[in-house]
Amino acid sequence: MKVLVIGSGGREHALCWKIAQSPLVAKIYAAPGNGGTHLENKTVNIAIEATDIKKLLDFALTEKIDLTIVGPEDPLAAGIVDVFQDNGLRVFGPCKAAAQLEASKAFAKDIMIKAGIPTAAYGEFTDYESAKAYVHQHGAPIVVKADGLAAGKGVTVAMTFEEALKALEEIFIDSVFGEAGNKVVIEEFLQGEEASYLAFTDGKTVLPMVTSQDHKAVYDNDKGPNTGGMGAYSPAPVVSPELFDRVTKEIAYPLIKTMAKDGIVFKGIIYAGLMIHNNQPKVLEFNARFGDPETQPVLSRLKSDIIPVFLACTDQTLDKVEIEWSDNPTVCVVMASGGYPRDYKKGYEISGIAEADKVIGVKVFHAGTADKDGKTVNTGGRVLGVTAIGDTLEETIKTAYKAVEKINWTDVHYRKDIGAKALRRLKGE
Missing domain, CATH: 3.30.470.20 (ATP-grasp fold, B domain)
Known part of the structure; x- marks a missing residue:
């Protein structure tokens, strides 16, 4: 089989890595891929962006792709699955109508209410003044969400009234999320x-x-x-x-x-x-x-x-179909560009990836990386996902951070407490 994986993040690298293990697969194309995808067995990068549906379709038809896997939400929301299916191609992912579940938080809330799915109480708003009045009425803490796709950054958990108003101003007045902020969903703050x-x-x-x-x-x-x-x-x-x-x-x-x-x-x-x-x-x-x-x-x-x-x-x-899973725990630590999720600088050379990959139980998945003059550089906010598997969670966390410490570039940032909540729960704390 020939497989096309659409996207350029850590998710897509992990998909290429897993798909390459299948004896059913002869070749994998990553579109556009990243600095790590093409290093996987059977995998080559092709320079087509994930949102360029026409070019992706032409490529899939010309290369006689047997299966396409769509990684990111943007092409799904744009209807890539419908287009591929209409052209006789097999594609994994929801159609445009189903992808609204993510593309519109208001649509998702409507489905949840219809289905009796437990969720937070909420209101929908298309203007600043109405939304502000709702926040005044309900107080803080409260959650403000841009309705559309905002790459995981359109949600503000406002612990104070002032934070909630600032979030509303960014969405409605400053238009920081563009059309994704034409509507806002405001929800009750959930404990847990x-x-x-x-x-x-x-x-x-x-x-x-x-x-x-x-x-x-x-x-x-x-x-x-x-x-x-x-x-x-x-x-x-x-x-x-x-x-x-x-x-x-x-x-x-x-x-x-x-x-x-x-x-x-x-x-x-x-x-x-x-x-x-x-x-x-x-x-x-x-x-x-x-x-x-x-x-x-x-x-x-x-x-x-x-x-x-x-x-x-x-x-x-x-x-x-039945699936078999390992009982062993896994931990992924994301290494990001300093300043993310706001402004950050690109093009810094990354060192130590090969050494980190040699740590037993570790796989380094690339996200915001690219090859430049034979060197790996950062090209995005989230750059690497250092992933470890081990016998116990405590051991696996240590292994992941052992590998993380081998990698470096200018202004690198990562959290040092990934998995800590799970450890505390397992210890009954």
Whole structure:
């Protein structure tokens, strides 16, 4: 098989790495890929951006691509799956209508209410004054979300009234998120601990992956602005086996059944960002693709060939598939450019990646990197995802940071507490 992987992040590198392990695959094209994807077995980068649907379609038709995997949310929201399918190509990911689950927080809230899925109380607004009045009425802490896609940066957890107003001003008055901020969803602040639930679906069957937990805030102890994710680990001890089953039965299945009633067949990845309090889950948000950086630790635990799973999702035969997972924990530490998620400088040479990759149990996934004159340089905010697997969580965290310490570039930044919450929970603290 020839496989096309669309995207350039750490998620896409992890997908290329996992797909390359399949005996069913002869060649992988990463579009556009990054400084690490083309180093994987069977993989070459092609210089087509993830949002250039016409060029991607022409390439897939010319090269007779057997399966396309869409990584990022933007091409999904733009309808790339519909375009590929209309041209007789097999593609993994939700159609444009289903991708609204991530592309519009208001749409997602509407589906959750229809499906009886537990979520935060909320209001929707298209102007600053109405939104400000709602915040005045409800007070802080409160959560302000740009409705559209904002690369994980459109959410503000405002602990004070002033923070909430500043977020509203950035969205409505300063237009920092462009059209994504034409509408705002304001939610009640939920107490608890976050976890990520990812599952494959063919629109009829849900096949869950192992649990994970992302770290959104840029600084240790969940301080600072939200990012696309500063690290993740799997499994997430906050999700008990009983709670995991409940999420599948009470959230994932009602989601796809409700969408089906509206004439939308959801094929691809269900990603539910959960807030868990007193063993009760509520959905913070849905995404319509693999999470990043959750994909790196989750796929590192996948023992099965991933290609038959992708094919079963597209063919609606997922009920015939079983997946085997490693029991070993995994940890991914994201190394970012200094200043991210705001302004940062690009083009710095990165040293030590090869040495970090030699640490037993470690795989370094590239995200915002590129090759320049034979050297690897940073080209994005989130640059590398240093991922480790080990026998115990404590050992795995140490292994990941041992590898992190071997890598360096000007102004590098990373959190030093990835996995600490899980350790405390396991120790009963």
